[in-house]
Amino acid sequence: MSDSSSATERLLALLEHLGIGKAHVATQISGDIAGLAAEHAERLGGIVLCAPVRLDPAPFTSIAERVLMISGEYGPTFEVCLRAADRLAGAERYVLDSYEALGWSDVAADRNAEIAAALTGFLQHHGADAPPCSVAEGSHAGISYKVEGSGPALLLLPFFLAPSQWAPVVPQLAQHFTVVTLGGRHLGGIAALEDRASVPTYRAMFRTLIDLIAPQPGEAILDIGCGAGSLDRQLAQRLGSANPITAIDVNPFWLREAEALAIEDGVAGTIRFLPGNAEAVPFPDNSFDAVFSVTVLEECDADRAIAEMVRVARPGGRIGIVVRATDLPQWWNLDLPDSPEGRPIRRKVTPPPQSVGRQGGRRCEPLPPHEAGRPRRPHLLPDTRDARPPGRADLALPRGLRAVAARPGGAGGLAGGPQRGTAAGAPDDGAPAARGCRPHAEVVSSRP
Numbered sequence: 001m002s003d004s005s006s007a008t009e010r011l012l013a014l015l016e017h018l019g020i021g022k023a024h025v026a027t028q029i030s031g032d033i034a035g036l037a038a039e040h041a042e043r044l045g046g047i048v049l050c051a052p053v054r055l056d057p058a059p060f061t062s063i064a065e066r067v068l069m070i071s072g073e074y075g076p077t078f079e080v081c082l083r084a085a086d087r088l089a090g091a092e093r094y095v096l097d098s099y100e101a102l103g104w105s106d107v108a109a110d111r112n113a114e115i116a117a118a119l120t121g122f123l124q125h126h127g128a129d130a131p132p133c134s135v136a137e138g139s140h141a142g143i144s145y146k147v148e149g150s151g152p153a154l155l156l157l158p159f160f161l162a163p164s165q166w167a168p169v170v171p172q173l174a175q176h177f178t179v180v181t182l183g184g185r186h187l188g189g190i191a192a193l194e195d196r197a198s199v200p201t202y203r204a205m206f207r208t209l210i211d212l213i214a215p216q217p218g219e220a221i222l223d224i225g226c227g228a229g230s231l232d233r234q235l236a237q238r239l240g241s242a243n244p245i246t247a248i249d250v251n252p253f254w255l256r257e258a259e260a261l262a263i264e265d266g267v268a269g270t271i272r273f274l275p276g277n278a279e280a281v282p283f284p285d286n287s288f289d290a291v292f293s294v295t296v297l298e299e300c301d302a303d304r305a306i307a308e309m310v311r312v313a314r315p316g317g318r319i320g321i322v323v324r325a326t327d328l329p330q331w332w333n334l335d336l337p338d339s340p341e342g343r344p345i346r347r348k349v350t351p352p353p354q355s356v357g358r359q360g361g362r363r364c365e366p367l368p369p370h371e372a373g374r375p376r377r378p379h380l381l382p383d384t385r386d387a388r389p390p391g392r393a394d395l396a397l398p399r400g401l402r403a404v405a406a407r408p409g410g411a412g413g414l415a416g417g418p419q420r421g422t423a424a425g426a427p428d429d430g431a432p433a434a435r436g437c438r439p440h441a442e443v444v445s446s447r448p
């Protein structure tokens, strides 16, 4: 299997490997099974889309009667499933009462009995093979798997950010199905973060962050909210073994996967992955020479996280933060005409991304009024005071930090994009058409 093999090719190879002709599947990320649904529907039994935050119904339209969509009662998953239902005639829906499922909600832990009952009830009306699986655990075609229980095959594909993933419902499901829990770098949220981290503009943005942090040989570095460890592996490859890297995350699933990927990439000796909360970092004061965090402060209390970053950095230590710049428009390389036909499309593509949690969002400053055609000032973080870096008059820095550098825009190749204090995490801007660009705000400071 080559590096560029698709999720569909990998899943088909895994089904062959496990001797499964036809399997039920459950996933949060519909894109992971879109290829199977569109081109190999005969390999699928019942299909459960559990709390999808995005859902393109197109690949499922011809097999809609095999689809169950589970959503919260309100919030993004409800909206997504409601919209998809319009195009999926015959699909069933199950709504989790009084529940808002967000991208990082731990749905299977929060509502385990209901989820297990909904899956079992729905899937028993559809057929799937009972596999002759003798192997309980392994990895094939880049996908890790664990087999439990007996009965028709049920593939559980990874959630995006859910800390417990499917674990809380596996015991109940394994009473009715041969449950095959899948993982690895090619599926789910891991694939999404790995893809994002591999994009040239995102790599450039991170490279810039590290250039500004400028770690000296031997200096200890802390990454807060490491996810799949994608950036830590890039850092370890760049610095060799000269700098010990500690990476923390609240999510045990991500930590396990991050560790496995670091081993796969041969950098496990340089990075230690540990459980830890950004709001209460589990290290004494003055422990690190450099501390950074990339797209994490949106998901927690940013004030507390920044205070913790300052506390664990030694005096003179550098602190680097990247957040999604929700007060900047997304940038697209569509060439849309400024005409009655083009204007409605322009309006649709300009809203900023909505991937910010309640706390993170609530604590951000309100958006400044949009100035047509000009980037808006990056209001980086809440409760800021003016501590302006020389020559960067309009970048506000968090309280308690002294600016040493702030990266001008375009660090990620954001041609024509925001110019101050921002960097781009985006698909390659050399891409031919219709590629989106989500701006990020990036700041590096040193602890006084």
Ligand SMILES: C[S@@+](CC[C@H](N)C(=O)[O-])C[C@H]1O[C@@H](n2cnc3c(N)ncnc32)[C@H](O)[C@@H]1O
Pocket: 161, 193, 197, 224, 225, 226, 227, 228, 229, 230, 231, 248, 249, 250, 251, 254, 276, 277, 278, 279, 293, 294, 295, 296, 299, 300
């Ligand atoms: C969007 S991912 C970013 C991962 C990584 N920094 C990257 O850029 O690839 C956000 C990560 O922050 C973690 N996270 C969220 N809240 C956290 C907290 N309070 N403490 C530590 N990690 C947290 C999540 O578990 C997730 O792995």
